[in-house]
Amino acid sequence: MEHVLEITDLKISTLRGKETVPLLDKVSLKVGRQQCLGIVGESGCGKSITASALLQLLPYPLSVTGGSAFFTASSQARMDLLTLPPKLMRGIRGREIAMIFQEPMTSLDPIFTIQQQMFEALHFHYPHMTHADRMDKSLSMLRKVNIPRPEQTLASYPHQLSGGQLQRIMIAIALMNNPRLLIADEPTTALDVTIQMQILELMNELKETNDASVIMITHDLGVIAETSQHVAVFYAGHIVEEAPVNELFHHPQHPYTKGLLQSISSLTGDSRQLYAIPGIVPPGGSWAAHCRFAARCSHASGRCLTDMPALTEAAPGHFCRCFLHSQEVEA
Ligand SMILES: Nc1ncnc2c1ncn2[C@@H]1O[C@H](COP(=O)(O)OP(=O)(O)OP(=O)(O)O)[C@@H](O)[C@H]1O
Ligand code: SF4
Ligand SMILES: [Mg+2]
Incomplete structure (x- = not known):
C-alpha cells in the first residue's frame, strides 16, 4: 500500500528543571493513502503531542x-516533517496537512469575524482568489458542516457562537484547502450525537472525493469504528497494540485494549455497572x-514486573x- 506518512521511532521529551523527561517513546506508524488511522488511548497517553510534533507545533x-516522519506531498516530494525548515513547513501546514485541534476556542482568534478568519486561511494559500470566489467557498464549506445560517455566521465573532458551532467552523477551515492529510484531534467531543455522525461522514467522504488521508485521534472507540481502517492503541507514551480495525474489535489481544472495549460495551449492554479500568495512566517521568x-x-506476573515486552x-x-x-523483550 502507498503510504502518505511514515513515522519511525518518534520520541518526544520535556524539561523539568534540568532533567529531560520522556513523554513519547519510539512510536512508529504508517498512514495509507485514502485511509484513516485511528489513535486511541486514555488521557495523557501522548496522542495530541504526537500530532503537534508532526506540524512542528x-x-x-x-x-x-x-525519529523521523516522512510525508509524501501532492507533488510527490517526500520530506521529513520533523526537520523541515520553518518556511517550508508554513507551506505544508494548513494546505497539505490540516489539523483540527481539541480546543476550538484556542484556534480561532476572538477579535476577528469568522469571515475574516476563513478568508485569511484561503488567502494564505490562494492569494489570487477573488473576493466573490472566497465568499462562495466559505459559504459552501459552512453548509457542508451543517451551519444553519452561513451568511450570518460569517459576520459573527467566535464568542457569539456555541462550542459545537465553533468546532464545525474549525472543521470547515481545515477542509477548505483540500488537505492531503487531515489530523483530527477529538474533533467531535463537543458535538451532539447527530452532528457528530454528520461530521464523521464528512471526513469519510473527504478521503474518497479529495484523495485525502486522515489521522483520527480520540478516546472513543465508537468514533474509531465509524472512521478508521487501522488502529493504534497508545498507553503511557507508546503503542501497546496495533491492527486493522475489524481485527482489533473482534480479536483484541492486549489487556488494556480489552479494558477499553469493555468500557464501551458496558455502555450499551445490559450491565448496569459502568466498567472502568482500575488505576490511572502513569505520567511521563514515572514510567516503570x-x-x-x-x-x-x-494478568501481571513474573517477568511483567521485571521486563518490558516488545511490540x-x-x-x-x-x-x-x-x-x-x-x-520477546524490548531491545
Ligand atoms: N505543554 C505541555 N507541557 C508539559 N507537559 C505536557 C504539555 N502538553 C502535554 N504534556 C504532557 O505530555 C503527555 C502527553 O500529553 P497529550 O496531550 O499528548 O495526551 P493525550 O493523549 O492527547 O490526552 P487527552 O486525551 O487528555 O487529550 C502528558 O503526560 C502531558 O502531561
Ligand atoms: S502486565 Fe503482563 S500480562 Fe499485563 S499487559 Fe503487561 S505484559 Fe501483558
Ligand atoms: Mg489530547
Whole structure:
C-alpha cells in the first residue's frame, strides 16, 4: 500500500528543571493513502503531542528527541516533517496537512469575524482568489458542516457562537484547502450525537472525493469504528497494540485494549455497572522499566514486573506488546 506518512521511532521529551523527561517513546506508524488511522488511548497517553510534533507545533519545553516522519506531498516530494525548515513547513501546514485541534476556542482568534478568519486561511494559500470566489467557498464549506445560517455566521465573532458551532467552523477551515492529510484531534467531543455522525461522514467522504488521508485521534472507540481502517492503541507514551480495525474489535489481544472495549460495551449492554479500568495512566517521568500497564493489569506476573515486552506480530498485521502473546523483550 502507498503510504502518505511514515513515522519511525518518534520520541518526544520535556524539561523539568534540568532533567529531560520522556513523554513519547519510539512510536512508529504508517498512514495509507485514502485511509484513516485511528489513535486511541486514555488521557495523557501522548496522542495530541504526537500530532503537534508532526506540524512542528510542540510548545516549549517539549521537543522531538528522535525519529523521523516522512510525508509524501501532492507533488510527490517526500520530506521529513520533523526537520523541515520553518518556511517550508508554513507551506505544508494548513494546505497539505490540516489539523483540527481539541480546543476550538484556542484556534480561532476572538477579535476577528469568522469571515475574516476563513478568508485569511484561503488567502494564505490562494492569494489570487477573488473576493466573490472566497465568499462562495466559505459559504459552501459552512453548509457542508451543517451551519444553519452561513451568511450570518460569517459576520459573527467566535464568542457569539456555541462550542459545537465553533468546532464545525474549525472543521470547515481545515477542509477548505483540500488537505492531503487531515489530523483530527477529538474533533467531535463537543458535538451532539447527530452532528457528530454528520461530521464523521464528512471526513469519510473527504478521503474518497479529495484523495485525502486522515489521522483520527480520540478516546472513543465508537468514533474509531465509524472512521478508521487501522488502529493504534497508545498507553503511557507508546503503542501497546496495533491492527486493522475489524481485527482489533473482534480479536483484541492486549489487556488494556480489552479494558477499553469493555468500557464501551458496558455502555450499551445490559450491565448496569459502568466498567472502568482500575488505576490511572502513569505520567511521563514515572514510567516503570517493565511493562507500563502492569500496575493496572489483572494478568501481571513474573517477568511483567521485571521486563518490558516488545511490540511483536501476534497475528498477520496485528501487533501487541504483552508477554501473554510473545516472550520477546524490548531491545
Ligand atoms: N505543554 C505541555 N507541557 C508539559 N507537559 C505536557 C504539555 N502538553 C502535554 N504534556 C504532557 O505530555 C503527555 C502527553 O500529553 P497529550 O496531550 O499528548 O495526551 P493525550 O493523549 O492527547 O490526552 P487527552 O486525551 O487528555 O487529550 C502528558 O503526560 C502531558 O502531561
Ligand atoms: S505484559 Fe503482563 S502486565 Fe503487561 S499487559 Fe501483558 S500480562 Fe499485563
Ligand atoms: Mg489530547
